[in-house]
Amino acid sequence: MTEATYRVLARKYRPASFAELIGQDAMVRTLANAVAQKRVAHAFILTGVRGVGKTTTARIIARGLNCAGPDAQDGPTMSPCGICENCRAIGEDRHPDVIEMDAASRTGIDDIRELIDGVRYLPTMARTKVYIVDEVHMLSDKAFNALLKTLEEPPPQVVFIFATTEIRKVPVTVLSRCQRFDLRRIETEAMIAHLAAVAAKESVEVEATALALIARAAEGSVRDALSLLDQAIAHGGGKVGEAAVRDMLGLADRLRVHALFETVMQGEVAKALAELRAQYDLGVDPTIVLQDLLELSHLATRFKVAAGGIDQTALGSEERQSAKRLADALSIPTLTRAWQMLLKGLRETREAPSPIAAAEMALVRLAYAADLPNPADLVRRLQEGDGGAAAARPSSLPAPTPGIGPARAVAAPPPETRAPRTMEATALAPALRPNAAMTAPAIRSFAELVAMAEAKNEMILHANLVANVRPVRFEQPRFEFRPTERAPRHLAGEIKEKLAAWTETAWSVAVSREEGEPTLAERRTAAKDRALAGALEDPLVARALEVFPGAELRDVQEVAIDESAPTDLPPGEDDA
Numbered sequence: 001m002t003e004a005t006y007r008v009l010a011r012k013y014r015p016a017s018f019a020e021l022i023g024q025d026a027m028v029r030t031l032a033n034a035v036a037q038k039r040v041a042h043a044f045i046l047t048g049v050r051g052v053g054k055t056t057t058a059r060i061i062a063r064g065l066n067c068a069g070p071d072a073q074d075g076p077t078m079s080p081c082g083i084c085e086n087c088r089a090i091g092e093d094r095h096p097d098v099i100e101m102d103a104a105s106r107t108g109i110d111d112i113r114e115l116i117d118g119v120r121y122l123p124t125m126a127r128t129k130v131y132i133v134d135e136v137h138m139l140s141d142k143a144f145n146a147l148l149k150t151l152e153e154p155p156p157q158v159v160f161i162f163a164t165t166e167i168r169k170v171p172v173t174v175l176s177r178c179q180r181f182d183l184r185r186i187e188t189e190a191m192i193a194h195l196a197a198v199a200a201k202e203s204v205e206v207e208a209t210a211l212a213l214i215a216r217a218a219e220g221s222v223r224d225a226l227s228l229l230d231q232a233i234a235h236g237g238g239k240v241g242e243a244a245v246r247d248m249l250g251l252a253d254r255l256r257v258h259a260l261f262e263t264v265m266q267g268e269v270a271k272a273l274a275e276l277r278a279q280y281d282l283g284v285d286p287t288i289v290l291q292d293l294l295e296l297s298h299l300a301t302r303f304k305v306a307a308g309g310i311d312q313t314a315l316g317s318e319e320r321q322s323a324k325r326l327a328d329a330l331s332i333p334t335l336t337r338a339w340q341m342l343l344k345g346l347r348e349t350r351e352a353p354s355p356i357a358a359a360e361m362a363l364v365r366l367a368y369a370a371d372l373p374n375p376a377d378l379v380r381r382l383q384e385g386d387g388g389a390a391a392a393r394p395s396s397l398p399a400p401t402p403g404i405g406p407a408r409a410v411a412a413p414p415p416e417t418r419a420p421r422t423m424e425a426t427a428l429a430p431a432l433r434p435n436a437a438m439t440a441p442a443i444r445s446f447a448e449l450v451a452m453a454e455a456k457n458e459m460i461l462h463a464n465l466v467a468n469v470r471p472v473r474f475e476q477p478r479f480e481f482r483p484t485e486r487a488p489r490h491l492a493g494e495i496k497e498k499l500a501a502w503t504e505t506a507w508s509v510a511v512s513r514e515e516g517e518p519t520l521a522e523r524r525t526a527a528k529d530r531a532l533a534g535a536l537e538d539p540l541v542a543r544a545l546e547v548f549p550g551a552e553l554r555d556v557q558e559v560a561i562d563e564s565a566p567t568d569l570p571p572g573e574d575d576a
Contacts, residue, residue, distance in 0.1 A: 008226075008227065009198060009202070009226040009227070009229060009230045010223045010227050013198050013226060015056055015060065016060065016063070016080075016091060017060060017079065017080055017082065018031070018032070018078055021053065021056075021057065021060070022190050022191075022194055022222070023184055023190050024057070024184065027057070027181045028078075030181070031061070031064075031078065035076045035077065040065070040076055040159070041179040042160065043151055043154070043160040043161075043162070043177055043178040044061065044159075044161045044162065044180075044181065045161075045164065045170070045178040045180050045181070046058060046162065046163045046164075046183055047165070047167040047180065047181070047182055047183065048165070048182060049185060049219070049220060049221060050165055050221055050223070050224070051218075051221030051222055051225075052183045052184070052186065052222065053222060054134075054163035054164075055100075055134055057181075057183065058130075058134075058161040058163055059090060059091070059098075059132070061130075061161060062095075062098045062159075063080040063082075063086070063087050063090050064076050064078055064079075065130060066086040066090065066095075066097070066098070066128055067080035067081055067087055068084040068087075068127075069081025075127075076128075086125070096125065097124055097130065098126070098129075098130045098132065099118070099129075099130070099131050100133075100134065101131065101133045101134070102134050103133050103134060103135045103136050103137075103138040103139050104134070104135040104138045107139055107140050108140055108142075109140065109142040109143045109146050111143065112147050113146060115131060116146065116150050119131075119150055119155060119158050122157060128157055129157055129158050129159070130158075130160075130161060131160050131161070132161045132162075133160070133161070133162050133163070134163045135163065135164060135165070136163065136164045136170060137167070137170050141171075144173070144174055147174070148173055148174070151177045151178075152177050160178070162174075162178065167180075167182075184220075186221070186222055186225075188212070188215045188216065191215040191220070191225055192208070192212055192215050194225075195211045195214060195215065195226075195229055196208075196211060198226065199211075199229065202233070204233055204239070205238070205239045206239075206240040206241075207241050207242050209242040210232065210240045210241055210245040211240070213242065213245045214228045214229055214232060214245060231248060232248055235248045255318060255319065256279065257292040257293060257296060258296060258319065258322040258323070259275065260275045260276065260293065261296050261297070261326065262326065263275060264293075264363055264366050264367045264370065265326075265334070265338070265367075266370070267367050267370050268367070269364055269367045272367055273364070276356075276359060276360060277356075277360075286355045286356045287346060287349050287355060287359070289359060290342055290345055290346045290349055290359055290362060293342050294342045294343060296326070297335055297338045297339045298339065300323050300327045300335055301335045301336070301339070303324050304327040304328075304330075304332060305332070338366060341362065341365055341366045341369060342362065342366065344362070345358070345365070345366070346362075348361070349362065441503060442476065442503060443476065443499065443502065443503055444476055445474055446465075446474045449465065449479075449495075450462065450466065450520065452502055456498075458498065461494060467484070467486070467519055467520075467521045468486055468487035468488075468519065469483060469484075469491075469519060470482040470484070470515070471517050472516040472517075473512075476505075477499075477503075477505050477508060478508045478509075478510075479495065479507065479510075480509075480510050482511065482512050482514060482515065482516040484519065492509050492511050495509050496508075528555070531556040532555075532556055535556045541553065
């Protein structure tokens with residue numbers, strides 16, 4: 001066969017009948033029942049990823065509708081003969097009554113008008129005129145609108161078949177007029193069997209692991225898989241081996257990826273960086289390495305939580321054993337943390353000006369985080385008094401985290417370490433309650449004044465009362481205070497005006513030279529400092545800071561504990 005007449009495998013082995021379609025059993029069964037009951041729809045829409053067989057399926061449907069063989073004398077058939085004139089003309093893309101239109105290049109309303117004009121004419125040699133519109137989501141809004149009426153009430157001899165990879169971009173008005181079929185990605189096992197059959201027909205020697213790599217790289221697309229097989233045959237000089245396919249696809253050695261993952265999880269940074277650099281020098285893309293590490297962390301997690309649902313067809317025996325060993329050695333929190341860090345590192349590697357540098361930094365972060373205990377394990381160690389052991393770097397893969405019982409309520413800090421309530425946090429005056437009598441409220445303290453400003457939504461005044469007012473005396477109807485240097489000049493007048501309006505009483509508001517009490521903001525800061533100082537003296541907090549060198553205690557919050565809540569301890573025992 002000369003180079004000029006060579007047909008690539010994706011075209012040579014394109015299915016010509018429903019029996020040759022793989023992985024689309026649901027659609028084939030639906031169409032078979034429709035043909036048997038003579039309930040064939042006038043419009044279909046096929047959706048799925050690229051290369052899954054949308055246009056091929058459309059042509060097979062056109063063959064079934066127009067086959068003139070012995071099984072199709074009375075109408076459409078699910079078994080087109082492939083030898084009649086209609087079948088051969090449709091297979092060779094030369095049938096006058098099967099019109100294919102690429103909506104990606106013909107998107108306008110004029111193209112649709114041309115299509116609609118031909119609808120009213122009867123077929124010249126076929127039973128049914130079939131219009132196949134590929135990438136239909138590319139049509140303009142005007143083109144879709146022009147098509148609606150014809151699509152809803154087409155002539156009886158016309159069938160529309162639309163194909164798209166972006167079903168969400170197709171208007172709902174079009175979808176509602178079509179019978180929809182979602183073509184599934186081809187499963188790895190079915191894809192490997194198909195590739196093996198094609199290789200046998202081509203008399204090509206292949207390795208099963210090489211076919212598994214091709215099937216995985218194709219991501220469910222038959223066309224992509226056949227194109228990669230075609231390339232692999234040429235790359236290997238007529239033989240398809242695992243090493244050649246890895247070299248062709250730029251993939252890292254899977255076992256080396258497993259070793260790299262194990263090295264990183266053991267915290268051996270220098271060894272991990274050396275292995276990454278060695279793979280990079282061999283031509284492996286750093287993003288491919290991180291993708292493989294991501295896939296491995298996912299695989300180990302699946303082995304740990306649901307090993308029975310894993311498709312192990314594409315996994316070698318050594319790869320399966322390595323993944324199981326990682327699953328046994330690593331805990332779920334460790335694996336999920338590795339997944340999150342690798343995912344972030346992959347995004348950085350794709351965007352970084354130097355991908356290898358970004359990949360190295362991702363591995364460094366993961367290696368230094370691999371030995372950190374998860375929060376539940378840390379609490380257990382602290383409660384058992386083993387805080388120092390958590391900081392030691394493991395010499396081997398970390399063992400699975402022991403089961404941690406139901407979480408206990410964390411005891412509130414001692415009374416002397418709790419932050420005192422601020423003045424405005426006290427109860428509001430009864431007049432502010434919803435059921436209070438419709439009389440002017442009484443403001444008997446500075447705290448009630450602050451609360452009233454907040455209740456009246458006077459937020460600027462409220463902020464000044466909290467930060468810039470040092471109360472001296474508050475005896476209704478007189479208020480004396482010392483302002484801070486940042487207080488506005490008109491603050492006393494504004495307070496007097498608001499008090500008079502809220503209480504319907506004349507007030508005397510004066511600025512005093514006395515020192516006065518600290519502002520509410522100063523009291524809060526002092527209370528926080530006292531709470532932090534008290535918390536730092538707590539043995540549990542001290543051990544936690546030892547476990548995480550460089551950590552700081554930023555805040556202390558009071559946690560309310562429901563004393564009536566049931567515990568998991570047996571009767572007669574107290575919580576630790």
